Amino acid sequence: MVGKLLVRGMLAGIAAGLLTFGFARVVGEPQVNQAISFEEKAEAAKGETPEPEIVSRDTQQGIGLLTGVLTYGAAFGGLFSLVFAYAYGRVGALSPRALSAWLALGAFIALAVVPNLKYPANPPSVGDPETIGTRTGLFFLMIAISLAAMVFSLKVRRRAAMKLGAWNGSIVGAVVFIAIIAAVQLSMPTINEVPEAFPAVLLWKFRVAALGMQAIMWATVGLLFGALVERSVLTRVGGRPAVKSA
Structure with a gap:
């Protein structure tokens, strides 16, 4: 297969x-x-x-x-x-x-x-050429965190669906994902190098x-x-x- x-x-x-x-x-x-x-x-x-x-x-x-x-x-x-x-x-x-x-x-x-x-x-x-390594690293770190948060929220959704139903469980999982991503993005450094x-x-x-x-x-x-x-x-x-x- x-x-x-x-x-x-x-x-x-x-x-x-x-x-x-x-x-x-x-x-x-x-x-x-x-x-x-x-x-x-x-x-x-x-x-x-x-x-x-x-x-x-x-x-x-x-x-x-x-x-x-x-x-x-x-x-x-x-x-x-x-x-x-x-x-x-x-x-x-x-x-x-x-x-x-x-x-x-x-x-x-x-x-x-x-x-x-x-x-x-x-x-x-x-963008500053001297910060390209830092910016690239932060970008891929954000991807890794996003994937981990999505996997975790899907597990939360599955457990919530058993108690609350599929629709409500999906809402709970989405809220968990958004909350994690929002918290992480607020805590990570901001880079603004636009002239x-x-x-x-x-x-x-x-x-x-x-x-x-x-x-x-x-x-x-x-x-x-x-x-x-x-x-x-x-x-x-x-x-x-x-x-x-x-």
Whole structure:
């Protein structure tokens, strides 16, 4: 079962990567180009010499971007399929499509929404190069905390549902998750390195585009993977789900 699911997950991730690439080229890259132009003008005003390009912009926004999103999509699509294989049959009588959609929504919240609320993506010319290690570490720490909080809140939800019902149990689990994330984000250090002269509209559009890429990636993985698995016959073998080709 796992091998077949892994292939389906990677295929869904590759398809998601292609859609994400198209969105990034049309919506995201124009914001990056404007940010680079702003950075070049700021350096020229200070009399600084522009650093030579190691990789051209054409390569960055072409084959480089495509390779990056396809690799990301295939990798996370494979991981998604492994999580699905573990969760299927353990989280109630959800159909493959429903479970896949819920897992994708959870991944989008835990891996994209929560960390970006505290440490949103920044375009070129925003951020101090000397703090990039600290900012990266805090971002991944926020992801780890978000995943741990989600797993914990799901356990709380399961126990609460036994006493209060599924709907009320879900509300309790959501409240617990939000409370944990709010407390953690308030306690973690805030980083704001946006130059005063940087256009606020450009910053907003860039961050919306970055979050939009994640939304397209996870929506496609969740919906397409569920559809691919739904085409197979799911049976129980030794108490665990297995896949037989239809």
